[in-house]
Amino acid sequence: MVFNEQKITYKVKGLNFKKFLELLKKEKIEVSMLKRQEYNIFYIEVNAKNVKTFLKIANTLNYQVEETNSTILLNSKNNIKRNLSLFICVVFICILTVFSCNMVYKIEIYGLETLTKQQVVKVLNDNNIKAFKTKSSYNLNNIELLLKSSLDKISFASAIIKGNTIIININEKINNDEYIYDYQPIVAPYDCIIKKIDLKSGTVAVEEGQTVKKGQEIVLPYIDYKDGTQLPVKASADIYAYVEVSHTTQYIENHTELVRTGRKFELTQLNLYNFIFKKDKANFNYKKYETEISYTYPFNNFILPIKKTTITYYELKEKSVFIPFEKVKQNIIEENKKVLYNNLSNIKNKQFLSYISYEENIYYITSYLKADVIFN
Amino acid sequence: MFDFFDEIATKTGLPFEILNNGFRVINFSNKSIFIEGFVSIIKFESQEISIKLKNGVVRIIGNNLTIKNMNLESIVITGEISSSEIC
Numbered sequence: 001m002v003f004n005e006q007k008i009t010y011k012v013k014g015l016n017f018k019k020f021l022e023l024l025k026k027e028k029i030e031v032s033m034l035k036r037q038e039y040n041i042f043y044i045e046v047n048a049k050n051v052k053t054f055l056k057i058a059n060t061l062n063y064q065v066e067e068t069n070s071t072i073l074l075n076s077k078n079n080i081k082r083n084l085s086l087f088i089c090v091v092f093i094c095i096l097t098v099f100s101c102n103m104v105y106k107i108e109i110y111g112l113e114t115l116t117k118q119q120v121v122k123v124l125n126d127n128n129i130k131a132f133k134t135k136s137s138y139n140l141n142n143i144e145l146l147l148k149s150s151l152d153k154i155s156f157a158s159a160i161i162k163g164n165t166i167i168i169n170i171n172e173k174i175n176n177d178e179y180i181y182d183y184q185p186i187v188a189p190y191d192c193i194i195k196k197i198d199l200k201s202g203t204v205a206v207e208e209g210q211t212v213k214k215g216q217e218i219v220l221p222y223i224d225y226k227d228g229t230q231l232p233v234k235a236s237a238d239i240y241a242y243v244e245v246s247h248t249t250q251y252i253e254n255h256t257e258l259v260r261t262g263r264k265f266e267l268t269q270l271n272l273y274n275f276i277f278k279k280d281k282a283n284f285n286y287k288k289y290e291t292e293i294s295y296t297y298p299f300n301n302f303i304l305p306i307k308k309t310t311i312t313y314y315e316l317k318e319k320s321v322f323i324p325f326e327k328v329k330q331n332i333i334e335e336n337k338k339v340l341y342n343n344l345s346n347i348k349n350k351q352f353l354s355y356i357s358y359e360e361n362i363y364y365i366t367s368y369l370k371a372d373v374i375f376n
Numbered sequence: 377m378f379d380f381f382d383e384i385a386t387k388t389g390l391p392f393e394i395l396n397n398g399f400r401v402i403n404f405s406n407k408s409i410f411i412e413g414f415v416s417i418i419k420f421e422s423q424e425i426s427i428k429l430k431n432g433v434v435r436i437i438g439n440n441l442t443i444k445n446m447n448l449e450s451i452v453i454t455g456e457i458s459s460s461e462i463c
Contacts, residue, residue: 017417017420018416018417018418018419018420021416021417021420021446022416022417024446025416025446025447025448028447028448030445030446030447030448031443031445031446032443032444032445032446033442033443033444034420034442034443034444034446035422035440035442035443036420036421036422037422039421042420
């Protein structure tokens with residue numbers, strides 16, 4: 001690439017040019033187009049980089065210097081002409097840059113879950129929405145409406161242009177059918193008579209005053225529509241019911257009990273996880289026995305996970321015992337009461353009764369609990 | 377250019393050092409004169425230009441004579457050159 005030097009033409013007025021030219025030569029200033037028009041006027045072209053020195057020398061010799069022409073701009077033009085190909089390239093690049101800034105090269109789609117990218121692209125292509133068009137040719141609102149109207153699964157679509165890319169964000173509809181409703185009905189926890197139902201949500205399946213069995217559905221987890229469809233809802237209600245429960249315990253005054261004789265046998269074994277690597281032999285001959293098992297970790301401080309299991313066998317023997325019923329009667333009633341109360345919750349207006357009968361050396365203690373209960 | 381002066385040196389029989397250390401004046405069909413090894417400008421008018429060389433003087437006569445270019449070593453004179461003499 002060749003660029004002309006920038007030159008300035010001066011009209012110099014003065015005498016003794018020889019000295020002036022010698023000084024220019026001495027200062028290594030290259031001059032050109034030196035013309036003497038009159039005896040005291042000449043024209044001279046000086047490189048732009050030497051102008052300062054040139055003017056200084058001219059000033060020293062009291063010359064009148066006048067700038068007549070500058071080739072700086074001219075040379076620039078000449079350069080452009082000479083480098084026409086470069087100029088065309090620059091112009092072409094500028095046009096290309098402006099053009100490319102206004103183009104869309106890519107369409108990106110985000111937010112797809114069940115839909116595929118191909119489905120969305122197909123809709124866009126069918127409506128002539130493709131890449132490699134000018135930005136102004138795209139109507140983003142139309143793209144959003146088109147996607148929403150064309151694909152039922154789309155609930156929301158937004159399109160923006162960022163750089164040279166159209167970014168389409170899609171939100172898909174939530175498909176209710178995919179949800180599995182795990183609403184459970186309210187069932188009777190025990191046999192009872194329904195007194196009142198304060199329904200919060202769901203459908204009542206029994207009537208007030210109706211006797212229900214344990215496990216029977218009282219409130220169903222849905223609402224019936226007139227058109228026959230059902231809307232799943234959580235079954236919720238406060239159910240007031242009357243309940244009668246009973247529990248019977250038998251007691252025999254003369255009975256045998258197993259008591260320890262005092263003899264025992266200890267058996268130990270060492271385990272490393274599930275592996276038993278030391279086990280004693282069960283060397284005893286008790287007819288009846290009971291066992292107690294205890295575990296210790298002898299190497300607990302040494303990290304070794306060895307477990308020592310000690311099984312103690314206690315010899316038992318049968319022993320006849322006579323405890324009069326009257327002595328244990330109250331305890332049995334209290335036990336019955338505990339059992340009955342444990343089965344019920346939120347008890348109100350309770351009534352507890354116990355009946356005792358005797359038949360063939362056996363006492364039958366039957367306790368009744370009658371109460372109003374609330375469950376939900 | 378070196379081939380050119382080598383050829384001159386060969387044809388004239390002069391050593392290259394003498395050719396190289398002196399001055400050179402080349403006249404291009406009386407349209408332009410290239411002078412190398414000039415010392416100073418003795419006379420500069422549109423009809424006559426005299427230039428002092430290292431070992432002599434060159435005198436150029438013509439019309440509209442212009443110093444086309446002048447730097448430390450060389451000078452180029454253009455115009456309607458009618459005669460040039462070296463003495």
